[in-house]
Amino acid sequence: xxxxxxxxxxxxxxxxxxxxxxxxxxxxxxxxxxxxxxxxxxxxxxxxxxxxxxxxxxxxxxxxxxxxxxxxxxxxxxxxxxxxxxxxxxxxxxxxxxxxxxxxxxxxxxxxxxxxxxxxxxxxxxxxxxxxxxxxxxxxxxxxxxxxxxxxxxxxxx
Numbered sequence: 566x567x568x569x570x571x572x573x574x575x576x577x578x579x580x581x582x583x584x585x586x587x588x589x590x591x592x593x594x595x596x597x598x599x600x601x602x603x604x605x606x607x608x609x610x611x612x613x614x615x616x617x618x619x620x621x622x623x624x625x626x627x628x629x630x631x632x633x634x635x636x637x638x639x640x641x642x643x644x645x646x647x648x649x650x651x652x653x654x655x656x657x658x659x660x661x662x663x664x665x666x667x668x669x670x671x672x673x674x675x676x677x678x679x680x681x682x683x684x685x686x687x688x689x690x691x692x693x694x695x696x697x698x699x700x701x702x703x704x705x706x707x708x709x710x711x712x713x714x715x716x717x718x719x720x721x722x723x
Contacts, residue, residue, distance in 0.1 A: 601641045601719060609635040611677055618673065618682065627671075630682040647717045648686035655689060655713065665694045669703060674710060685714035 614630045629636045659666045667690040675682040688711035690697050697708055
């Protein structure tokens with residue numbers, strides 16, 4: 566399967582190797598939710614996920630990878646607004662309670678051993694803040710994962 570990714574420099578083609586043949590309806594799914602859209606692909610290996618993740622760095626697309634299932638999600642203005650609001654609430658509570666914090670926004674959290682990767686909307690170090698204090702970059706192979714990850718889910722009204 567070939568996926569075309571629009572990057573600043575143009576269109577880059579990524580060859581995607583399927584691990585096992587799956588019926589088309591189990592491989593691809595597009596779900597419009599308000600102004601957000603999701604596309605889910607099945608049977609994607611870790612190397613392909615990593616290649617796509619690097620190609621989309623800086624774009625307004627979120628990726629979630631779970632044991633071969635890769636989901637792309639666009640971010641709406643409502644999503645961004647709610648994310649910032651919850652982050653401000655966490656900051657206000659931490660400040661009021663005198664809890665040191667390190668905020669790393671929407672960093673990518675990958676765990677190859679668990680075959681999972683996600684990009685939370687906001688993430689914070691609270692208990693482990695001393696372990697990452699002063700760092701600009703987090704390396705989850707040596708640093709602890711964030712203590713708190715905020716993920717906004719906007720679902721259609723029932």
